[in-house]
Amino acid sequence: MTYKVTDEGDTSTVFLDGEIDMDKTEGAKEVIFPLIDAGKNVNLNLSNVQYMDSSGISVLIESHQKALEKGTKLIVKDVSKSVLKVIMMAKLEQILNLE
């Protein structure tokens, strides 16, 4: 998985790539969590993520909850069809901010 981060004002956009599984989640957290801790709104662009398992879903939940605690917002953007299927299986489509 590779990461790219762009900043615009108080919003950072994190572009994740590849397949997000148990082996990749720590790397994803290391990119996302410090941005939320710094008070940034975070757009998580998943357009190039074709596979996500329960570990990846846990990162989305943890990031979402962390953002709520910090008074910022996490938006999950451009979710691929295959990842959306997993998000819906976890019944999170009404919980996460999806765009």
Place this chain on the structure above:
Amino acid sequence: MNTEVADPTNLSEKKDFLVRSSSLKDVRSFSREVFEKFKIDEDLREELVLAIAEAAQNIVKHAYKDFPDTQDRMAVRITCTGKELEIAFFDKGKPVEESKVKHRAIDDVKPGGLGTFFIQEIMDSIKFKEGDKPWINNLVLTKKL
């Protein structure tokens, strides 16, 4: 990858993997190759890959929780009878206590506890068995096609 073709309507492929998180991508690749070879419906393939990867992840996370540097291997066998798919997992980790295998309440939104839920959602049956030697655990998942 070992292919057993005793009966053309009963295809079976088996492969073993080192028990660690970095093997999960190899488990997925193996599964995708087999499903393509078995001509499993494309809409179903990625769901099945997810269920297999979650079960393999459970072996790494739970059966080998205290042995992150193990050199043990786990095996995955996919068998297609035409009407049913059977996916069997074999490992030599800590014996599974079936009563402790449960997912979190789905409306209690928190990280973790979803892997087993996904397996239950995707597959038709889940059976934990004692493995024949040298295996300790043998998980068998089935799905009607």
